[in-house]
Structures are given as structure tokens and as C-alpha cells.
Amino acid sequence: VAPQKGSDARLQLGEEVAPPTENGELVFEAPWEARVFALAHHLCDAGHYSWDDFRDALIAEIAQWDAAHPAGEGYVYYERFQAALEALLVKRGVVATGALEAETAKLAARPHGHDHP
Amino acid sequence: MSHDHDHDHETPSGPALRAEALEALLLEKGLLDPAEVDAVIANYGERVGPLNGARVVARAWTDEAYRQRLLADGTAAAAELGIVGGPGGQMERLVVVENGPAVHNVVVCTLCSCYPWALLGLPPRWYKDPAYRSRVVREPREVLREFGLEVPAEKALKVWDSSAEVRYLVLPERPEGTQGFSEEQLVALVPREAMISVAVIQAPAGKAA
Numbered sequence: 001v002a003p004q005k006g007s008d009a010r011l012q013l014g015e016e017v018a019p020p021t022e023n024g025e026l027v028f029e030a031p032w033e034a035r036v037f038a039l040a041h042h043l044c045d046a047g048h049y050s051w052d053d054f055r056d057a058l059i060a061e062i063a064q065w066d067a068a069h070p071a072g073e074g075y076v077y078y079e080r081f082q083a084a085l086e087a088l089l090v091k092r093g094v095v096a097t098g099a100l101e102a103e104t105a106k107l108a109a110r111p112h113g114h115d116h117p
Numbered sequence: 118m119s120h121d122h123d124h125d126h127e128t129p130s131g132p133a134l135r136a137e138a139l140e141a142l143l144l145e146k147g148l149l150d151p152a153e154v155d156a157v158i159a160n161y162g163e164r165v166g167p168l169n170g171a172r173v174v175a176r177a178w179t180d181e182a183y184r185q186r187l188l189a190d191g192t193a194a195a196a197e198l199g200i201v202g203g204p205g206g207q208m209e210r211l212v213v214v215e216n217g218p219a220v221h222n223v224v225v226c227t228l229c230s231c232y233p234w235a236l237l238g239l240p241p242r243w244y245k246d247p248a249y250r251s252r253v254v255r256e257p258r259e260v261l262r263e264f265g266l267e268v269p270a271e272k273a274l275k276v277w278d279s280s281a282e283v284r285y286l287v288l289p290e291r292p293e294g295t296q297g298f299s300e301e302q303l304v305a306l307v308p309r310e311a312m313i314s315v316a317v318i319q320a321p322a323g324k325a326a
Contacts, residue, residue, distance in 0.1 A: 027239045032133035035140060037239075038157035042149065052281055059228045072247030079132050079228065086139065103138035104287055111208050 171307035231279035287314035
């Protein structure tokens, strides 16, 4: 079985693993990734869903993304993770449909430097 | 509507803003304890790392009875060292597979990102990437070559795909030249990549003390 050598088949590892024994990388690449990860755990610990439920939601999000992006470019794991969490919370009725969009729009409209009432 | 055009800076990007919105909503509903959220971040972002996995490996290298227990029941053997998974700790069923002269093992989660967190911390980015997930099953030797690891053709190569129930840890081969090493010295030799098994442990440069 000859591996395809086209650009699609190349492993996009990037330089962060250049020394494969490097252990000191950042776990999260942006603060929001850490917040989303922690929210998912916290809500699981609090009994809103089981980790298996979350895993199923995550698998569904990732499968959908993979199918739409066969070359795998532009993948951000925590964006899938976030989408899975949002979908699960809506499905469980923890967050109402549309509430998140409304809250996001509200936050986006904040003026600089001070909180909007 | 107010002036809600994008600003060039200080406006969080899409996912950051959505994350903030979700947290605000949950806070409003009283479903969130911010201190506990911070504690989760501190735990997984800083405290839990591959050290636990290295402790398991070093014990197996130095204690034959422990090695056998580890290969028979990974979850129980890890618990002997005080390593247990909490909710989402992904330790309900740990299977440990052993590298040897005739076989090399490598671990993947093709569907998402399952990984023995309690032993190795959170997975590195490449482990979660589509390229690794899809390719390591199809062409493992080529993928390992790209990590700088040449697995001889006569050696069997087994790919273990994590599932909802099972997490895998690879017990690497103990490197040459470590006969006189203490368990503590051995722990320091075992990197995360050797336990996912995209790398092997080299003999230490200075040989045995």
C-alpha cells in the first residue's frame, strides 16, 4: 500500500513537535479554550450530562467538520469542542435556543472600557 | 441598534466571545461556580501531566510482579499508585500494551480525542488533528517516520484506536544502559511521546551511573 504523497496526505504537525520528546507546550492556545474546557467539565461534574454524552456530541461535531474539510486545513479542536458543548446544552434545555446568540450579540455591542448596563 | 461594528483590537474574536457569552448565561442561571471553573483549569492546565504515566512505566520496569498486574488490569495497577480518574478522567478501563523486540504499538483516537488524562495530562495538539487521526491507521509506518521513528519492516506495528470505554497506554521498552538506575531516575527518562509511542526512548548518553 503506497502512501499518497500529495499535499493532502501530508501530516500537518507543525514545528511544535519538532523534538518529539518536548513536553512543555501549552495545553491551551488561547484563554477561551481553557474556559470552554473547564465549563464542559464543571457541568459534567454537576450532573448536567455524562462524559459519554459529551463525547458523543464531540464526535458528531468532529465528524461533520471532517466531512466538510477533507484536507483537514483550518481545524481548531476547541472550536469543535465548543460547538459540541453548545449543542449539548441546548439539547438538554440548559440553555434556550437562541439565548447564546443573543448574549453574544449583547457582549459584542459593548463599548470599550466599561460594562454596559 | 447600537454601533456594533467590529473593532480592530480589544474585541474578542468569535469563539472567545461565544465562550464569554456562554459563561455569562450559565452564571446568570446560577449553574456556575467560577472558582470551580478556575480549579479545573489549574488542574488540567498545570497540575496533571505525563508524570503519572512515567511513574507507572518506571514501576513496571523495576517490579516484575507490578508489570504483570499492569498488563492484566491497567486501571487497578494505576490505582495502586494513587492514580485514579475522576469524572472525565478517562480511566474506567485502561489497557496497557507492551512494546518489545517483535512489536511496536501506537495509540490514536480516530473519532475525537480520547486519551488517558489521569496518566498523561491533556493530549498534545497533533494527537487531536485530523491528519494524525486519519493517517496513523492507514499508514502508521509513514506517520511514525515523520515523527523521526523508523519501525523496522520485520517488526509488527499495532495501532490501538481508543473507544468510548477503553484508553490505552504503551509500556515502552526500557532503554539500554539503565541497569543501575533508580526508579526515580527512570521516571525522568519517560516522555509522553513514548507512552503514546510515536517515539522510543533513547539510551541515556552517560550510560549507567
